[in-house]
Amino acid sequence: MxxxxxxxxxxxxxxxxxxxxxxxxxxxxxxxxxxxxxxTVTLASERDPAGGDLLFRAASPTAPKPAPTLxxxxxxxxxxxxxRVYGRFGRPSLVDGDVRVVARFKSNVIGKLPVMVRVRKxxxxxxxxxxxxxxxxxxxxxxxxxxxxxDFRNMHVLASTDEAHGAAGFLPWHRAYLLxxxxxLQAIDPSVALPYWRFDRPAASLFTREFLxxxxxxGNAEFHPxxxxxxxxxxxxxxxxxxxxxxxxxxxxxARGVFSEADTLALGTxxxxxxxxxxNPHGTAHVSSFSGPIxxxxxxxxxxxxxxxxxxxxxxxARWQRKNKRFDPATPASxxxxxxxxxxRVGHNLxxxxxxxxxxxxxxxxxxxxxxxxxxxxxxxxxxPQPRVRDMLDYQGSVAPASVLGFAYDDVS
Ligand SMILES: [Cu+2]
Numbered sequence: 001m002x003x004x005x006x007x008x009x010x011x012x013x014x015x016x017x018x019x020x021x022x023x024x025x026x027x028x029x030x031x032x033x034x035x036x037x038x039x040t041v042t043l044a045s046e047r048d049p050a051g052g053d054l055l056f057r058a059a060s061p062t063a064p065k066p067a068p069t070l071x072x073x074x075x076x077x078x079x080x081x082x083x084r085v086y087g088r089f090g091r092p093s094l095v096d097g098d099v100r101v102v103a104r105f106k107s108n109v110i111g112k113l114p115v116m117v118r119v120r121k122x123x124x125x126x127x128x129x130x131x132x133x134x135x136x137x138x139x140x141x142x143x144x145x146x147x148x149x150x151d152f153r154n155m156h157v158l159a160s161t162d163e164a165h166g167a168a169g170f171l172p173w174h175r176a177y178l179l180x181x182x183x184x185l186q187a188i189d190p191s192v193a194l195p196y197w198r199f200d201r202p203a204a205s206l207f208t209r210e211f212l213x214x215x216x217x218x219g220n221a222e223f224h225p226x227x228x229x230x231x232x233x234x235x236x237x238x239x240x241x242x243x244x245x246x247x248x249x250x251x252x253x254x255a256r257g258v259f260s261e262a263d264t265l266a267l268g269t270x271x272x273x274x275x276x277x278x279x280n281p282h283g284t285a286h287v288s289s290f291s292g293p294i295x296x297x298x299x300x301x302x303x304x305x306x307x308x309x310x311x312x313x314x315x316x317x318a319r320w321q322r323k324n325k326r327f328d329p330a331t332p333a334s335x336x337x338x339x340x341x342x343x344x345r346v347g348h349n350l351x352x353x354x355x356x357x358x359x360x361x362x363x364x365x366x367x368x369x370x371x372x373x374x375x376x377x378x379x380x381x382x383x384x385p386q387p388r389v390r391d392m393l394d395y396q397g398s399v400a401p402a403s404v405l406g407f408a409y410d411d412v413s
Contacts, residue, residue, distance in 0.1 A: 003041055003074065003103045003111035004028045007085065014190050014378035017118045019408035021396045022057065022066075022084035023379065027103065027111070029074045038073040041103045041110065043083070051098030052117030053091035057084045087117030089413045094127055096191040116191060119408045120315065123195035123211070123308050124203040130195075131211055136228055137185040137192045138304060145233030151371035152181050153234050155356055156301040159366035162345065163355045165297060168271070168336040169348035170278045171317045172392035174310050176354055176374060176383065179405060181307060183375035190378075193407065196311035199255040199285040207250040212240075212305050219243030219292065221303075234302040241292040242303055248289045255281075256288040264316050269324045272336040274317070282313045318395070318412045327398040329390040350390045358386045380406035 006026040008015040029039060045054035045068065055066035059082055066086050074081055085101060093099060097114035104110065126134070142149040155177065156164070164173035182194045197203060206212055213221025213229065221240035223230040232240055248256060258281035267274050286295055286309065293299035300306045321327055326334040335350055346364055347355055356369035373385030382405055383391035397404035 001032050001039070001105055001108075001110050002030045003105075004030055005101055005103060005111050005113040006080075007101070007113065007115060008379045010378060012378050014186075016113065016115045017186075017190060017379050017406075018052075018054070018085060018087040018115055019117070019119055019396070019404075019406065020087050020089050020413055021404045021408065022086050022401065024059075024082050025056070025085040025101065026080045026082045027072055027074055028080040029076060029078060032076050034076050036076055038075050039105060040071050040073050041105050042069055042071050043085075044069045044102050044104070045088075046100045046102045046112070047091075048094075048098040050094055051091075052093030052115075053088040054099060054101065054115070054117070055086045055088050057086070059083055085115075087119065087408070091117065092119045092121065092410055093117040093191075095129065118191065118193050119410050120193045120311060121195055121410045123197050123206045124201070126195055126205075128210070131205075133189055134185070134192050134195060135211065137188040138307075139228035139231065140188050141181075141184055142232055142234070144231045145236065145238075148184055150234070152177070152184075153301045154370035156297065156306075158298040159368070160355075161297055162364070163347045163366065166278070167345050167348040168275060169344075169352075169354070169389055170275065171314070172335075172389045173347070173354055175314050175317070175392045175395070176357065176387050178307065178311055178314055179383075179407060180357070180371070180374045182407060183377055186377075187375070194311045195308055196315050196409070197305065197308035199281065199289075199309060199312060200258050200260050201254050202250065202252050204251040206308070212308070213242065215242050215244045215290070229304065232304065240303055240305075242294060242305065243291045245289055245291055250289065253289075255285045258284045258288065261316065261319070265320050265323060270333045270336075271326060274320055275336060277313070277316060281316070282309075285309055285312075315409045315412065318409055321393070322412050327394045327396070329393050329399075334393055335389070348389065351388055353386050353388050377406045380404050382406075 008023050043056045047053050056070035057063050057066040072081055093116040096116045101113045141147050185192045209224040213223050216222050221242045264277050267276050293302040328334055355365050356371055357374045359369045361367055361369050374387055394403035395405040
């Protein structure tokens with residue numbers, strides 16, 4: 001007897017990735033005599049010692065909470081039953097396939113599928129292997145200045161100032177931007193998730209030659225010869241320009257003057273109040289500790305650190321959303337949508353599509369739209385190629401399960 005296991009409605013290997021949000025898991029009996037009662041199988045995880053872990057739940061809305069095991073009765077006629085599988089919060093994977101979905105009949109294993117609990121982690125706490133996979137994927141996306149990274153560089157330029165900064169859409173726009181980049185990295189190596197820079201803490205292992213580079217006296221980031229970021233090229237220039245400001249040591253100090261996480265989360269319980277975080281900690285983290293391209297909107301995306309900085313900004317929004325239950329676009333406090341649907345600058349209203357993914361190049365939008373539509377994902381269908389501001393809020397499907405965007409943070413349940 002054998003059971004076929006399918007995750008995220010796809011037999012594609014690239015679909016076998018989980019977060020804390022539920023993913024559909026489909027079971028179907030193969031090779032069984034058609035006569036007789038349903039066959040009850042038990043789902044559980046089988047994990048490596050430091051591997052990810054899983055929880056399961058029946059699909060019915062009234063089903064009990066997610067649990068480490070789940071009994072499922074499967075019909076003998078080969079029709080399928082769909083349940084839910086979750087990464088177990090606090091137990092993300094270290095490497096691909098370090099946890100398996102196992103289906104047992106009595107004590108016999110009759111089905112097994114390797115998966116990964118893939119979430120965004122603190123860059124300073126990645127394992128060397130996680131770090132190296134991320135760096136390799138990012139360097140490949142850049143491809144010595146000839147790769148698709150150039151699109152991401154070109155999306156965050158002067159033209160993006162009105163579309164993505166200084167107003168309510170700042171957080172949703174950058175969430176879409178990071179998701180687009182992360183999906184491109186995952187197309188290169190599906191085991192990669194974007195790490196975040198906790199700029200409110202020292203990050204000794206991040207500013208090293210093996211990772212994002214150690215700044216030298218001339219203001220360049222120095223890389224180990226084996227680090228593929230050695231060949232990082234943007235705007236036709238090889239290398240990463242980043243200089244620690246006098247007296248600043250990123251290995252032992254937090255970025256200077258940035259609000260602590262607690263102070264950031266305490267900015268207010270309405271989105272309008274929370275948007276003050278665009279100034280501090282976001283803007284402060286950009287300008288207070290390093291000099292170089294990172295300090296200015298049109299050039300910041302030249303520095304790979306920019307994406308880790310913004311990943312932490314997005315994580316702070318996610319933590320704030322979790323703390324205050326601000327996932328529902330229909331709740332006014334979840335977003336500063338203004339009194340009427342068009343009360344804010346174009347691109348910042350809840351129902352607006354966002355540039356450049358919408359391809360709109362007529363005023364007041366910028367004159368070009370680099371990068372094309374937003375990359376799709378093998379694991380989820382949202383937000384679609386032309387995301388709206390509202391599509392960015394319910395990223396874990398807390399309000400509407402179909403809204404899930406396919407990413408999560410290690411410390412946001
Ligand atoms: Cu920006």
